[in-house]
Amino acid sequence: MKTPIQFHLNGEAVATFVESGANLLDTLRETVGDLSVKGGCWQGTCGTCTVLIDGVPRLSCVTLAEACAGKSVETTAGLRRGADLHPLQQAFMDRFAAQCGYCTPGMLMAAKALLDRNPNPTRAEVIDALCGNICRCTGYEPIIQAVMDVAGSDNRRRA
Amino acid sequence: MLEFRKDIFADERDDSLVEIGQPTARQDILGHVTGTSPYYDDHRFANLLHLKILRSPHAHARIRSIDDSVAARAPGVKRIIRAADVPVNLNTLLSLIQFGKDDEPSLASDVVRYKGEPILGIVATSERAALEALALVRVSYDQLPAVLDVEEAIKAGAPSVNATYPKNTFEYYGKYDHQKLRFGDVEAGFRQADIVIEDRYQMSPIEHAPTETNGSITVPDTNGRYIVYTSTQALFFSLDTAAKINAVQSNQLHFIGGTVGGGFGGKVDTLTEPLCILAARLTGAPVRYRLSRHEEMQFGSPRGAERIYVKDGLAKDGRIVARSVRAYFDSGAYTRLSSYAVVKCVAHIPGPYTIPNVHADVYCVFTNRTPATAMRGFGVTALDFALECQMDKGAVAVGMDPLEFRMLNMYRDGDMKAHRREAKNCALIECAQVAAEKANWPLRDEFRRMSSRQGGSHERAGVADRSRTPQLASAAKPAPSTPPSPVPQRVAYERPTPAAPTRTAPPSPPPRSAPPSPAASPAGSTHGAPRFSSVFGTRRR
């Protein structure tokens, strides 16, 4: 039994049919075709599949697709504005904050949620925002630095 | 937080390079930050089927019967794959390079030897349909006694884990249940020693935990070929393993990978490709076989546990005069790569120290647990833990600073190592000096002045220095015969015997000035003379 749902994905209206019980991760990847969202555990424990729902970071693997009807969903595929990278994407590049790159989309979305809410976070606040996302390669330090760079640039702009 | 000490060894380096040494951005970084890097699962196919696996709930049991008749009629089920469907249902990973005997089925048919061992596969229109059908399969087992501890496993009367190796140890050279290392006279060394210390170390198993789990997608291609998108760490290794198990020619398989979400050794074992390809062959449809996180954690092979006993004989002045190691690698139920970890471990003993008397026996032991495999630092990580904890205890025993105690015993250019090769290109003393300086760890002057390039000699290892030509042990003996291999199962890596040794010229440009080291040896001499082998062509001694 499939149910029709509509939501906004990165600002664009999306209408699709989902199986009862389908999660948002599978719906985005298999049905809508947004492959920027990665699955890491399908258990809600690694943060790899993090997306923003109405601006709040959510684990798409344990989010019912039907629950997203009418909501706004943001993924890494929507970070870029045309040819321009989002400042977080640029900072991740500059800081060598990705190795295998598999956790990167989830990290970016967790960081974006933080900076959208709090443009000038402390290091402790950055750590708090990232601590639900597992990275097995980097040891986290370059990721923290990348997010702090963007926070810092915002500080400079305001100063 | 990262700095270079370019002043050290500057005389051995040409630093006038253009691209080398530059902090160039990674080629793949734009793909990573835009979520467009193509991992194996980022390929989409219409009518993709999904393979899921029924796994043993017991550590050791005989399968009495399997009833999959209800599961076969479940919604969405396209095909059940049983042990009898696997064309070559016995393999060992290193059979490609003729190391070890085939000992592991892709699907267990009569006995399960670890909790999680694959028994049967279901191909269905969704992962959910496959999992729901798996729940309908009825298997009845007769449980067998299991052995889980490496030292219990090698006792007389222990349950036999692996039919290929009934004594629960891998067989080396057709005659030994362990790999030996013998250098000097370790008993004489212990008699000379003023202090003897001995301890037992236990490394935990470790899960690789890459954020992307193991998986593959097989797509039937035109002309009878199959395209396989894969997370493997070793493309041809997995291709040839999959071809062998499926009894197809290697050029019927087209493997595409190279962009992998972490591996750390956990994606060498070719866990998914053979059955994924078989499922695509049996259904004629594209099939994905992806491990769940639970499967990855418990049944994807871990870094094996290791138990290591170390005994050191020390002189009062801080020299280590004897070191004896006995170690057990927990291979789990099948060999995979642990047989080689043992060899690599033996080559690493006694660590980066020059010790005249060294003795080691290292065992690859089978137990009723998930087969172990390679992981970052394979064969060495646990040994380094044991040896470096032991070094700390040695320093306390002789009343020395732990770093100075190490430096006193560290290997230098020109020393003889326990595997009977001359040490060269050493740099550990310099690492110790630099780290100590950085951490404000006080070192006495004589230790600050030490050099890896000075003072090394064969005599330091108790070996007469015979003009740098190793005349030791087997070098003087006739060449050992090739290990017996009655039924060659070569699938790949065969090549004609080269007429001359294939050696690439040293790629570095000559150093700007000759190193002052008195221990500089003629190029190539430390590798010994190449000699002919009927199996592998030219070998290095």
Next chain:
Amino acid sequence: MAKHRGRGVATINYPIGMNLGGDPSQALVHSNPTGKFTVALSSIDLGQGMKSVTRQICAETLGVPVEDVYVDTADSDTGPHCMGSFASRGTHRVGNAVMTAAREARAVMLEAAAEELEVDPGDLETDGKGSIRVKGAPHRSISVRDVAIAAQFRQGKTISGRGIFLVPLSDVDPETGEMSPATCYAHACLIAEVEVDDETGEVTVLKMTSAYEIGRAINPKLVEQQLVGGSWMGMSHALYETPEPYYPNTRDGARDFNEYLMPGPGDICPHDIVVLERPAPDGPFGAKGPGEMCANPVLPAVANAVFNAVGVRINELPMTPERVLRALKERGAAGPPGRTR
């Protein structure tokens, strides 16, 4: 009840590559018609930077800018054989294969340029910026682009090269273990500072200081990635990780990341790293491989620091609070070695 500080050290070396069946890797390098190069491999990039390291090695050897080289991997139809990405073999083995292939391609490129400039190929050099010029007469030059066009359309030359690097198998003596296990070794010394809470048994790593010798850093930022990430993994192995907490008993095995513990971004510590480079005689530009060894010194350094802090030896990994507390209970007190009892 108190917190105790201590520090410990470990010094290690690590063999580059494996000694198993012979250890080869191959590479193909070719130019497109307008002088941009492709490296075809079957080697795997699982995050360690295979594509980037081989790209820089190829560019340096060809004498062209790194932007003019692209590494295409891994496709079994187009990429020649590679054993795989393990044993810290990638930079050394694949790097050497790429160098050999790039040298062959460079030789053809210089021949083609020599024909265009009507000089001897031996009189030519690359400027690393996309041009080839006559030594001592830099005004006589030609772009790599024009050379490739000339080679393709006028001279009928393929600017391409093949490379293989093989470390042949070294037999192991069954009786003595005599063998040549590796052709070069990387080195490291690491000092860990820890704090041990004698009430909870928790060990916190406060700081790491290290020196790693890796032959040659092909790319210092990629080296940093390995050393920072690898030492994090070492700390994780030392204190947190196990899929079988009561090994050899299999009960309580971890099923998810709530049960399989690893340090998070809030558990990391400052790490001062110094890199030394003693070139390996057979490494590409002297490079060894930093990837596999970097976790290894952390495990014993932390264990030794725990001893230094509270006087107990933990010989089993991981050093969980439970193990530390049991060891403290057995010793009867926590404190620096030699001062208690």
